[in-house]
Amino acid sequence: MEIKRLDGHSFYAAFKHGAELVERNRKKLNEINFFPVPDSDTGNNMSSTLVSAALRINPETSIYHTFRDISDYTIQTARGNSGLILAQFLNGFFRKMVRKNDLTTSEFADNVRATVPYLYENIDDPHEGTMLTVIKDWAEQLPELAESIDDFVLLFELSLTTARRSLNRTRNQLKVHRENNSVDAGALGFVFFLEGIVSYWRSQFQDDKHYQEAFHQSGELDQDDLTSDFVTSGLSETGSISQSQNEEQLSYRYCTEVLLQKNNSGSKSRLKELLQERGDSLVIAESEDKIRIHLHTNHPEEVVFLAGKEVRIIEQKADDMRRQYDIAHNRMSEIALVTDSIADLPLEIKDRYQIHTIPLNLMIDGVNFYDKSTINLSYFFKYLEEAEEFPTSSQPSLDLTTDYLRKLSNHYSAILLVAVSEKLSGTGQVFKQAVRQIQEEKDIAISYVDSKLNSGAQGLLVLKAAEEIARGRSLEEVTDIIKDHRSRAEIYVNVNTLDYMVRGGRVSPMKGLFARLLNLKPIVSLDQEGSGTIKDKALSRRGVSKKIKNLAREINDSRGIEKYALVHSQAPDLIGEWQKDIQDILGFQPEYIMEISAITALNAGPGSVALSLLSG
Numbered sequence: 001m002e003i004k005r006l007d008g009h010s011f012y013a014a015f016k017h018g019a020e021l022v023e024r025n026r027k028k029l030n031e032i033n034f035f036p037v038p039d040s041d042t043g044n045n046m047s048s049t050l051v052s053a054a055l056r057i058n059p060e061t062s063i064y065h066t067f068r069d070i071s072d073y074t075i076q077t078a079r080g081n082s083g084l085i086l087a088q089f090l091n092g093f094f095r096k097m098v099r100k101n102d103l104t105t106s107e108f109a110d111n112v113r114a115t116v117p118y119l120y121e122n123i124d125d126p127h128e129g130t131m132l133t134v135i136k137d138w139a140e141q142l143p144e145l146a147e148s149i150d151d152f153v154l155l156f157e158l159s160l161t162t163a164r165r166s167l168n169r170t171r172n173q174l175k176v177h178r179e180n181n182s183v184d185a186g187a188l189g190f191v192f193f194l195e196g197i198v199s200y201w202r203s204q205f206q207d208d209k210h211y212q213e214a215f216h217q218s219g220e221l222d223q224d225d226l227t228s229d230f231v232t233s234g235l236s237e238t239g240s241i242s243q244s245q246n247e248e249q250l251s252y253r254y255c256t257e258v259l260l261q262k263n264n265s266g267s268k269s270r271l272k273e274l275l276q277e278r279g280d281s282l283v284i285a286e287s288e289d290k291i292r293i294h295l296h297t298n299h300p301e302e303v304v305f306l307a308g309k310e311v312r313i314i315e316q317k318a319d320d321m322r323r324q325y326d327i328a329h330n331r332m333s334e335i336a337l338v339t340d341s342i343a344d345l346p347l348e349i350k351d352r353y354q355i356h357t358i359p360l361n362l363m364i365d366g367v368n369f370y371d372k373s374t375i376n377l378s379y380f381f382k383y384l385e386e387a388e389e390f391p392t393s394s395q396p397s398l399d400l401t402t403d404y405l406r407k408l409s410n411h412y413s414a415i416l417l418v419a420v421s422e423k424l425s426g427t428g429q430v431f432k433q434a435v436r437q438i439q440e441e442k443d444i445a446i447s448y449v450d451s452k453l454n455s456g457a458q459g460l461l462v463l464k465a466a467e468e469i470a471r472g473r474s475l476e477e478v479t480d481i482i483k484d485h486r487s488r489a490e491i492y493v494n495v496n497t498l499d500y501m502v503r504g505g506r507v508s509p510m511k512g513l514f515a516r517l518l519n520l521k522p523i524v525s526l527d528q529e530g531s532g533t534i535k536d537k538a539l540s541r542r543g544v545s546k547k548i549k550n551l552a553r554e555i556n557d558s559r560g561i562e563k564y565a566l567v568h569s570q571a572p573d574l575i576g577e578w579q580k581d582i583q584d585i586l587g588f589q590p591e592y593i594m595e596i597s598a599i600t601a602l603n604a605g606p607g608s609v610a611l612s613l614l615s616g
Contacts, residue, residue: 003152003201005102008066010152012059014197015070019050021196022189029192030328033185034176035130036081036281037250037296039321040328042185045080049087050193052077062101067094068288075287080255080319082186084294085123085131086193088285092118105155109142116140124272124282129173131186137166138194153201160194167191252279252296255319256303256374260291260311267310274306290314296321304374305382308367318373326354327411335469335478336412337462338405340396340427341371342420342599343451344567344612345459346592353466356408358401360427360599364391371599377569380598381606393599395426401434405446409438414445414475418462418482421452421530447479449486452530455600456567456612457491463563463591464614488559488615492535492551493524494544496571496607523547524604545578548611553585560616561586566593569601569608578609 003010022029022043029043053073059066071094074087092115103111116139120126141162142155149155170184171177177184256279268284268291276282279297286292291311297303300318307313326332332354339345341359350357359370364383369375371393375383384391408415417435419428428450435446451458464485468478521544525535535551538544555561564586568575575593583589596604604610 002150002154004150005104006063006108006152007102008060008063011063012054012057012066012070014200015050016054017200018193018196019047019054021199022192023047023051025189025192029185029189032180032182032188034180034182035174035184036127037255037321037325038176038329039255039319039324041080041319041324042082042189045078045083046086046186046189046193048079049074049077049083063103064094064097064099064101067097070094072287072290075285075290075292076259078285078292078294079257081281081283081294081296082131082189084257084283084285084292085119085186086190087292088122088283089115089119089135091285091287092122105146105150105152106143108152109146109155112139112142122268122284124276125280127174129170129177130184131190133170133173134163134166134184134187134190138163153198156194156198156201160191160198163191163194250322250325252281253298253320253322254296254300254373255281255321256293256295256297256300256316257318258293258304258307258316259314260293260307261314262286262289262291263311270310271307274310275303278303278306300374301376301379304369305379313367315368316374317370322351323354323356327408330354331411333469334413335475336408336415337466337469338408338415338417339458339462340420340425340431341373341597342425342427342454343418343458343462344456344565344594344596344600345462346594349463349466349592353463353470355462355466356404358396358404358431360396360425360597361394362391362598362602363394365389369598371597375598377595377598377601380601381570391602393602395430398430398433401430402437405434405438406441409442409444412444415447416465416469416475416478417446417448418451418458418465419449420454420458421526422450423452423530424454424532445475447475449479449482450530451482451489452486452528453489453491453526454530455491455493455596456565456594456610457489457526457614459567460563460565460591460612460614461486461489485614487528488562489613490555490615491526491610491612492548493604493608493610494541494548495522495524495604496541497605545574545609549578549581549585552582552611552613555613555615556586562614562616563591564611564613565591567596567610567612568593569596569604570606571609574607574609578611582611 026043026047029046030040033040033042053070056073057069071091074090078084078087093111096111096114116136126132138159142159145155145158167183167187170187268286271284271293275295279295281296283294284291293307295303304316336356338356338358341357359373362369362371362375365388405415417431419431422428432448435448439446451461453461461482465478465482468481521538521541523535523544525533527533536547538547566575566578579590579593
């Protein structure tokens, strides 16, 4: 039996098998992921792109309609640089197709070759020695083979030799691969994809004598050679990259992706114009009705904002490639410390102690943003100016949290989670559900702590945990220490207006009206159980500031303050005044000064300032 004409069902079955082979080799691809940045996720990204798309497709007899769905779904599910390049290739193939139910080998081969220029044109800075090179070399060989081969099984069998040879040459085409004696991970993923297609068709026709005879006569390829071991056998056993190499490659920190709904106003060329100077590794792929952007940048919130101004956002994400590198290659401890984005703690401190952050969700006019990831405080207020409805917040998704903890569990021997107060958010419940799932999968020590705090106070408690981990304490010891210290952490907030708390549901409309009528200004705090409370009141913001500073003096005199932090919501002048006065009172500088998260600002509003402290 042969495949003389390729229809939708035949190709989909092989496509699905190719995706599954990439998934089975996901770990190997992650281990040799050195370019464009060593973030150890090429296997994750390629397998997620292909497998997720394969699960959504309902194959049709028509090759045209099946490829239309493959194009659309891979654009939707594409992850990372490698996933989006692969999606762009499949989309380009569909764009070059004519509306037919099936294809001959020559038609297929010509279409693949015609797709290569489209692929290169839509990548901002294409590099040879990557998946692009292997696709190009494979595509250029196909038409020559198709001149004498009218069977798709043999065509893919023989063209696989070209792809493998091209893959092996990637060892020497980029400096980072030469230094690590490695082939390119994305290129190897593409070869695995082709091998999956070949092995599926081979299994279907392994008893067909005509096929076996024709194949053996070609003499091009060993039938048993379907694992690409010959190109990976020389790799470094460590699969690691030096810190200096990592810093050299990580010019931009966040792998940012945005999926957009096409409309008449937004265009790929306009998006490229806006974004190409804001990072590198820019890929913009489009299907019939969607556009996906991939960009390495230091400001994902800016990329998301600019893209959203042009075209409606469906979804976005920003993966921290530096933290991904740390997880895989540069762990400072065997205990992973995890918190949520409500904890206000500067990035430089998180980097110093390799603290992991899971973002909460912020919904603005139907678009979901990730707190401190794809949105920050200044952009939150920009969105708010034009929002049709007041934004809402929600805890992280269980899937996102579980996936993150699963990744950590593959590299660390223990995990400590410190969550925002369960009285203020359902985040802690999500954390606990995720912990149960992970511990059902593997034997790993995980400790969960309800901080009963938020914002800067939660940040100080997380910092305390990080310091104790750095001292070499065990998971059990650190857990006991922070459970003891959470009762010593406090926060006192001077809000500019209660309107945001009323609109966000933290304060009843009646109380808000009462406060406005009497011109009362509250000192907002948390009780010992982590619920919001009014600590005191004054008739002016200056009066509130004075009372909070007096509280700092009293606590320091009675118990001693170990450390403190100042956080604010677009109030740099007022926070500067606070810093001077409180430093005079306590005699030492704050651990840090920073703006609060967008989620916290949802209730605190602009102009708020807060003192967070940890007493002895």
